[in-house]
Amino acid sequence: MPQTVAAGLLALVGLFDIAGTIASGWLTDRYDPRVLLLVYYVLRGFSLAALPALFGPDISTNMIAFIVFYGLDRVATIPPTMALCREVFGDRAAVVFGWVFASHQVGAALMALVAGVVRDTVGEYDLAWQVGGALCLVAGVASVLVRREPVAVRALRT
Numbered sequence: 001m002p003q004t005v006a007a008g009l010l011a012l013v014g015l016f017d018i019a020g021t022i023a024s025g026w027l028t029d030r031y032d033p034r035v036l037l038l039v040y041y042v043l044r045g046f047s048l049a050a051l052p053a054l055f056g057p058d059i060s061t062n063m064i065a066f067i068v069f070y071g072l073d074r075v076a077t078i079p080p081t082m083a084l085c086r087e088v089f090g091d092r093a094a095v096v097f098g099w100v101f102a103s104h105q106v107g108a109a110l111m112a113l114v115a116g117v118v119r120d121t122v123g124e125y126d127l128a129w130q131v132g133g134a135l136c137l138v139a140g141v142a143s144v145l146v147r148r149e150p151v152a153v154r155a156l157r158t
Helices: 005-030 033-054 059-073 078-122 126-144 151-157
Strands: none
Touching: 005 033, 005 059, 005 078, 033 059, 033 078, 033 126, 078 126
């Protein structure tokens, strides 16, 4: 695929990021953020695991569908994550969310490094996409395990 086409597809992901984040904020106001995170991460995991089958020299309908979906889903985790931080940590939510964000960046850097090692070792990225997809499934399950009882309420019980 020519670099300019790939860059255009990445720009489309960014456009759909905006719509997905706004929609996710609306959904977060109405539904359990843990369940939203489960859905977002599981769907993201399946889409990443399927991605190697979509690669090709030309843009296919399936690749466009992936671009749209991934764009809608990619940053959609921010509103429910922030809502959980606010619920559970109260006034300290901003600091906790900062640590969540920083941890995400470290994890992303490690995954990029591992993907490069995988590519150098086996000659392709397919395993990295599949591992990334599997990690998304783990994140989805971990999301529903978050206790929603605020720290202050737990402190009163003890």
